[in-house]
Amino acid sequence: MKALAELAKRRGFFFQTGSAYGGVSGFYTYGPHGATLKATVESAWRERWATREGHDEIDAPTIMPEAVFEASGHLDGFDDLLVECPACEQSHRADHLVEGQTDIAEAESYTAKEIEGLLAEHGITCPSCGAPLAEEPVEQFNLMFETAIGPGSTNRGYLRPETAQGIFVDFPRLREYARGELPFGVAQIGRAYRNEISPRNAIVRTREFNQAELELFFDPDEDEPDLESVADVEAPLFSAEAQTADGEPSFQTIGAAVESGPIADDWVGYYVGVATAWYDRIGIDLDRVRFRQHQAAERAHYARDCWDAEADVSGPGQDPEWIELAGIANRGTYDLSHHEAHTDERYRVFSEYDEPRTVERASVEPDMAALGPEYGSQAADIAAALEDLAETDQRAFEGETVAVEVDGETVEIPTEQTGFAVEEVTERGEQITPHVIEPSMGIDRTVYTILVHAYDEDEIDGEERTVLRLPPEMAPTLVGVFPLMDKDGLGEQARNLAADLRAVGLSVTYDDSGAIGRRYRRQDEIGTPYCITVDYESLDDGTVTVRDRDTTDQVRVGIDELAATLAALQDGELAFDQL
């Protein structure tokens, strides 16, 4: 939305970094209002997704060594499809070109070869210069930023493409902090990096961005979410089936959608409910949101089921433009079992049975005094092979001899030399690999969507104005304080009032420059919900006017009630028309 991008730059929400140096696409700086709004979104996330759920938050590094991303699958699988224009040498995401120039949606799920075919078949051209791309190779381009750690370049590191791995990698330690008990969640807010081929749309697709992720570790046989608390939330669901049938999203209660509808997983359903209510609270318009279920082909390499929250960020009168706000995925045991396979560490928790169980356990105690002399250096390997065999196949020990394979040869060992025995043991529980549900949110896109959905233009007294209709909780400034004029003590009283309101923790701007109407417009443009004017009446009776951004209505309020009134308006305990 062009008008929003201009407003964002002019009024200090966000702008492309380093324009004096020509800028580099995909890098944005948050100015004062934007940094405040972003911090508010992050606190609101922390309050809802970590504190209120009782989850811990951690803060891991953004650079991690290569081995971690080998295990996580990012080194091999975290690619986009790249095509370079032979004429202007511009790089493009090949799947985006296909989507833009054909009716094909979700081209991301095609292979490089398939996309090459589509480029030729549909006569796709370079969006920068118009040259045909039919004969051009499509390549996998890894999206991780690479760097070298320490002197020399042998120790490769990568900037994390998601905050999640910082949690998974240190699961064994985090498990201790949680006293080893499932379910537990670990939250993290921080930077992530993707070396996008073609960044676009302001802070929507950048190369450096902020994520808020929750990893909930649970035992699928034991742990259930508090579905009741979100059962009545009506969420705009766009099921895989509806997508295939060219249908539309529809509002359904989480209760019904989990019970008999399209949501297959209880935990995913729970978080779709939490997300819906949270988006509503922070000022995202639910009529411009949909939760879209992933088609099987489109799911990330680890995801067992996934719903994306998407928002329409088109301007007034334009075609819908859906962007991904969040993914809520059941990652199963993918991450923990891969880190276990790549290290010597156990990524499991001990799960206690309801009742201790008695099980038969087979063991061997090979007679090394017999095996040693006979098999020499192979004896130890034979003992290990016998141990493995006892665990997997007790029946192999039923005969006179036992056959094991060592170094590609089959060796027959007299059963009596194996020390084979079966005993009954009581087990209190077992080591299980927890499953993971991950609600993962893009903070920058959330900020962008809040701004687009708040953006409005209307007419006040015949004059056009731009207004950001942000919820009071989210507005970078809660209240503007103006003297009617900076004379006759009005300025002084207004400055004192501003200082008093700041002292109780409210976010206040003081402004005495220009006509009062212009000062209102300045605050409207940055979404300040209330403006207070100190006028001559104030000096007489100790009241001021409070003006509502959205209706431009004004009421007089006593100065001594102001702090409490504004705090109640901010918290939503009071509505302006109740004043």
Place this chain on the structure above:
Amino acid sequence: MKALAELAKRRGFFFQTGSAYGGVSGFYTYGPHGATLKATVESAWRERWATREGHDEIDAPTIMPEAVFEASGHLDGFDDLLVECPACEQSHRADHLVEGQTDIAEAESYTAKEIEGLLAEHGITCPSCGAPLAEEPVEQFNLMFETAIGPGSTNRGYLRPETAQGIFVDFPRLREYARGELPFGVAQIGRAYRNEISPRNAIVRTREFNQAELELFFDPDEDEPDLESVADVEAPLFSAEAQTADGEPSFQTIGAAVESGPIADDWVGYYVGVATAWYDRIGIDLDRVRFRQHQAAERAHYARDCWDAEADVSGPGQDPEWIELAGIANRGTYDLSHHEAHTDERYRVFSEYDEPRTVERASVEPDMAALGPEYGSQAADIAAALEDLAETDQRAFEGETVAVEVDGETVEIPTEQTGFAVEEVTERGEQITPHVIEPSMGIDRTVYTILVHAYDEDEIDGEERTVLRLPPEMAPTLVGVFPLMDKDGLGEQARNLAADLRAVGLSVTYDDSGAIGRRYRRQDEIGTPYCITVDYESLDDGTVTVRDRDTTDQVRVGIDELAATLAALQDGELAFDQL
């Protein structure tokens, strides 16, 4: 401090990242308590250094293009001295080896050649394997992490080595948000990266860390800090002179130190005062802090004057171990003038004179109809040279002809063809390059120092305990709530109480496992200042015991007064012994 590092790992303050993968030195993860403490330090910084000072905060990317660091001087000058051991191939900071194995301090200021000489002269050996390093070359190693932006590797980027450049680069835009008026400050908290040769000492010298920086832009001829507000603050100052004379730091008031003492710069003095009071508030022991003035040779390439805050983080009974917590530097116009020189943008502000000034301005309007035919393609260069000359030397136009140099040749132009004129113009002000004062703080080191200074071991009823004596404002958990036992309704009442205290925004841990003494110890170890026990008396009379961490004294408080009492204890409005 080894005991602290162990506590930090065991109780979730911080630990080396990815130990399952062998870890990579210089990368640490903050666990739940550490992440909370770090966030609290950041909020306390924001409150004191940005909000209360009226400064805006921004949030810039961590990756910036090469051109920025060419201009800032980091590409050429941001090096450490590297020596590699020929035997074990371990890399070391050569200046640190010299400092460690000789009496030489601040070896950082020596050149590579000088350090090579010192290695030989003092017989310095490899600290890992003991091999002599006398013949080894010492090299400059650039500390920035390098990466490639976008497909292909032609577009080089670097991870920022300090947050500051994100502010300087976009000064022209930030100036607009400040309506072009000096002084104004821009604050930023965020990640920074240094590819340290040998990271060490837990979170003290890491490769990825967090900074809080304030850049204050001011006009040295006009703007003065509010020195009065810090005049009485007593700061432990270690002047350059005292260092040279082998003296000691001494406590001096900021007022006296700026008036007649070692602090040369008013703004630097102001921030030393602010920093001293702020360190005291967040739990750093001022008796283990010194502000050390930089010697001329030691100053960073841009700094005109600089004082470092240093803290002693040695354990009990050990030699002092000073680490740098912050730098407060007068960077002059270095950064802004370099970015101006490297771009087409003006990094200045318009400074209005008290009175408009009338000045003579010389101009030329060369007669191109005469110069063109005579000098052909050189005519434009001649006109430009005349323009420059008029600005710098009016007297050159006093004769019949004017001599200018073009392409290495001197050309004589008849003065009448130059259109030389002098007119009087009225100027309202001029474009000046603001000076910059930068208080720059390391957040991780601040966290570390708070923990070291809070760490204590004492004996309670004959039993040793470890206790973190954190100020209530800084403690990750304010209060532990325990039922005496989880039966007879005690557990339920304690859980309800914990929920009520959480609902008013206090940070609460509920614990019912193990003996009450063990529960106290667990909270002592993470610095929780108060513990509440619900016992049988609570069921009768609605009171609970509140226990003070430091004295272990206990008092009974009514449940209905608890929230207000705890909030007052946290804010420092009430002391425990007043209960």
